[in-house]
Amino acid sequence: MIMSIALIFDMDGLLIDSEPLYQRTEKKILADYGITDFSILDEAFGMKNEEAFEMYVERLALPADPLELLDRCREQMLVLFKEELQLMPQAEACLETFHRKGYPMALASGSMRALLDTAVGRFGLEKYFSVTVSGDDVEHGKPDPEIFLLAAKKLGVKPSDCLVFEDAIHGVTAAKAAGMYCVAVPNPSVPRERFREADWIFDHLPAHPPDSLVPQEGEG
Structure with missing residues (x-):
């Protein structure tokens, strides 16, 4: 029917x-640039991955290419998805x-x-x-x-x-x-x-x- x-x-x-895995991964990436306030992650909840990293780079003035950060996130998340999800x-x-x-x-x-x-x-x-x-x-x-x-x-x-x-x-x-x-x-x-x-x-x-x-x- x-x-x-x-x-x-x-x-x-x-x-x-998956949200705890994303939080863990993105906090680690942002921490590499000296970020300690991760409240911006809440604003990205539900957003497209690419747009989230564009927002992080712009709002936090990160000296990084959003696509490079996205690639790092993808690689780390693939491991977590396969092992912990x-x-x-x-x-x-x-x-x-x-x-x-x-x-x-x-x-x-x-x-x-x-x-x-x-x-x-x-x-x-x-x-x-x-x-x-x-x-x-x-x-x-x-x-x-x-x-x-x-x-x-x-x-x-x-x-x-x-x-x-x-x-x-x-x-x-x-x-x-x-x-x-x-x-x-x-x-x-x-x-x-x-x-x-x-x-x-x-x-x-x-x-x-x-x-x-x-x-x-x-x-x-």
Whole structure:
């Protein structure tokens, strides 16, 4: 059975527990340039990797090429993804339930393609997603809606027929800018009220099909 609603999932912090690995890696890179205040990392939460390092170099006046820092990050993160990466609680149960129900599903992550593919391969997630879109596939990262619009196009569905699952504010903003429904599963460190733009807010990924989440035609 093919459902009328397509599901688009973010990856980092939602399906995989990668944020602590990113924090560790980026803090180490910034510390090499004498940076001790890492609060800027919070601003990059949910951003495309390339755009995050461009922001670090500009805002922190680092004497470095953003692309060189990005390469360092990629190399270190690939090792951590292969050795330490874990799934988020309920991630696989959620994906398996939706997959069995026949929902078309896409993965849309601002991460580099190499990291996305490593994570998908490590946990065998390829069976759930007919489409994957990485930060390398788009010019503009979240909160720009480009990545979600591309995912919808590849799925062959209208943006208004998509439900996005996100854990980052930038991602929620991107989903709504794309004209899609959005479920937020906020990082516990971020106040829930900052996710008010989302249509629904859950503490954890739902373990039941989302057909009841999307308003039916004619409902207000």
